[in-house]
Amino acid sequence: MLTTGMPDTGRKKEDILDELKTLSSADPEYKTGRLWSLVYYLGEEHTDFLKDAYNSYFSANGLNPTAFKGLKQLENDVIRTTASLLHGDKNVCGVVTSGGTESCLLAVKTYRDLGRAKKNIRRPEMILPETAHVAWAKGAEYFGVKALYAPLDRDYRVDVKAVRKLVSRNTVMILGSAPEYPHGLIDPIEELGEIAVSKNIPLHVDACVGGYILPFIEMLDVDLPLWDYRVKGVTSISADTHKYGFAAKGASTITYRSLEILKHQMFVLQNWPGGVFASPALLGTRPGGAYAAAWAAIQAIGRDGYIDLTEKTLRTTNRLKVGISEIPDLKIVGNPQASLFAYTSTSSDVNIFAVGDFLEKKNWHIDRLQRPDALHAMVTPGHEVVVDQYLEDLREAVSWVRQHPEAAETGGAATYGMIAHLPFQKMVKKQVLDMFADMYGPEGKMIDMESSMSSNDSGGTEKTASGMPPFIDGIIKWYIKRKQRTGN
Numbered sequence: 001m002l003t004t005g006m007p008d009t010g011r012k013k014e015d016i017l018d019e020l021k022t023l024s025s026a027d028p029e030y031k032t033g034r035l036w037s038l039v040y041y042l043g044e045e046h047t048d049f050l051k052d053a054y055n056s057y058f059s060a061n062g063l064n065p066t067a068f069k070g071l072k073q074l075e076n077d078v079i080r081t082t083a084s085l086l087h088g089d090k091n092v093c094g095v096v097t098s099g100g101t102e103s104c105l106l107a108v109k110t111y112r113d114l115g116r117a118k119k120n121i122r123r124p125e126m127i128l129p130e131t132a133h134v135a136w137a138k139g140a141e142y143f144g145v146k147a148l149y150a151p152l153d154r155d156y157r158v159d160v161k162a163v164r165k166l167v168s169r170n171t172v173m174i175l176g177s178a179p180e181y182p183h184g185l186i187d188p189i190e191e192l193g194e195i196a197v198s199k200n201i202p203l204h205v206d207a208c209v210g211g212y213i214l215p216f217i218e219m220l221d222v223d224l225p226l227w228d229y230r231v232k233g234v235t236s237i238s239a240d241t242h243k244y245g246f247a248a249k250g251a252s253t254i255t256y257r258s259l260e261i262l263k264h265q266m267f268v269l270q271n272w273p274g275g276v277f278a279s280p281a282l283l284g285t286r287p288g289g290a291y292a293a294a295w296a297a298i299q300a301i302g303r304d305g306y307i308d309l310t311e312k313t314l315r316t317t318n319r320l321k322v323g324i325s326e327i328p329d330l331k332i333v334g335n336p337q338a339s340l341f342a343y344t345s346t347s348s349d350v351n352i353f354a355v356g357d358f359l360e361k362k363n364w365h366i367d368r369l370q371r372p373d374a375l376h377a378m379v380t381p382g383h384e385v386v387v388d389q390y391l392e393d394l395r396e397a398v399s400w401v402r403q404h405p406e407a408a409e410t411g412g413a414a415t416y417g418m419i420a421h422l423p424f425q426k427m428v429k430k431q432v433l434d435m436f437a438d439m440y441g442p443e444g445k446m447i448d449m450e451s452s453m454s455s456n457d458s459g460g461t462e463k464t465a466s467g468m469p470p471f472i473d474g475i476i477k478w479y480i481k482r483k484q485r486t487g488n
């Protein structure tokens with residue numbers, strides 16, 4: 001059990017560190033390739049190096065770029081390096097942010113303000129592919145920009161014709177992803193660029209996950225469509241150093257084709273009693289350590305290093321994709337060219353979420369997708385050693401599920417299957433909000449999201465009678481009631 005509350009007198013530091021170590025021992029096993037999202041891990045040696053780099057600027061604050069001049073130099077260099085990787089010219093400029101979400105939020109704010117300043121747009125709209133990262137929906141809500149969603153084409157990339165139809169006088173930006181997170185597919189950026197140019201609308205490319213791997217895939221002579229500043233019409237790009245840049249968490253970049261655009265991101269308050277205040281991004285205090293570690297990662301890995309890592313990652317991804325395609329009734333979604341992909345079931349005899357449950361029991365941590373129902377993989381070099389085991393377990397999972405159709409009606413499979421489909425969406429939103437209210441309310445409840453399927457029951461975690469997290473429990477109850485009422 002975790003020691004809680006402020007002690008009257010400080011405890012021994014050694015004990016505190018021991019306690020943290022014990023606590024983290026229950027974390028998902030990312031070091032051994034069991035986790036297929038969230039962590040980009042290159043081993044202890046690299047991690048220790050990042051910690052040292054982080055430490056060198058541990059207390060520094062990037063809030064005031066004139067105070068910690070070294071930090072501004074580091075930021076400049078990360079931005080220049082990123083710009084050149086993305087084939088930007090010398091006019092490309094930008095800011096290091098705390099993460100992909102901040103980069104995306106900033107772009108929404110920038111283009112809302114640019115639209116207002118240049119075109120007097122008062123009811124801003126932006127056009128997002130359905131697969132746009134949630135950060136964009138968040139930005140829409142936070143900044144009062146209406147999100148118009150463009151459907152996908154048959155290959156699960158954004159339907160360019162649909163985008164064209166959504167353009168109006170209120171459009172402040174168009175988004176494309178390179179690649180999108182759910183299926184790892186690169187939207188047709190060149191075609192979006194044509195719309196952007198002809199209609200004079202900014203085009204942002206969300207390369208949060210792809211920014212530090214697609215350029216190296218291209219260096220490996222893999223044919224990729226153009227998606228970066230080489231595409232006329234692309235006005236900004238977000239790229240995370242803390243994903244495939246293998247930096248410490250807390251560092252991403254947002255770059256713009258010109259300072260004229262970036263200016264709309266800036267915030268200045270000249271008459272604040274605390275002094276004239278200026279801020280280039282969302283945060284006030286900006287963690288210097290994260291920026292130092294981002295710079296250090298780039299320096300330590302270098303171009304050849306990134307190419308090697310990318311080569312290993314791609315090889316691993318391809319082995320997985322081929323292996324999965326060879327399993328009857330499984331299919332990769334679209335044609336993913338980077339290091340992320342999703343796979344789905346083509347047969348009603350194989351419920352993909354039941355397959356996920358089985359894999360979970362085998363101690364794999366995988367994300368579930370919806371529309372279409374699918375399982376997800378974000379591949380890193382560390383996954384190379386687990387490919388065979390993963391495929392073996394997956395084959396076993398599929399044949400087990402085929403022999404146990406009832407598995408689709410129970411456990412996580414049933415609930416994921418249910419929440420993925422209308423008319424449950426509103427209910428899901430309400431239940432999840434309630435659950436977050438429990439977690440962040442005064443009681444700070446601990447909730448196990450992995451349902452009853454996971455065997456490692458960590459103490460103090462709430463589970464309900466059905467063994468499901470409370471929000472799912474609520475949905476099931478609602479569903480049963482609805483069934484009783486309507487008979488279907």
Ligand SMILES: *Cc1c(COP(=O)(O)O)cnc(C)c1O
Pocket residue numbers: 099100101102104133135177179180181206207208209240252
């Ligand atoms: C990860 C990701 C983001 C958000 O980045 P965070 O660092 O998690 O905030 C945005 N867009 C895409 C495409 C991503 O993959």
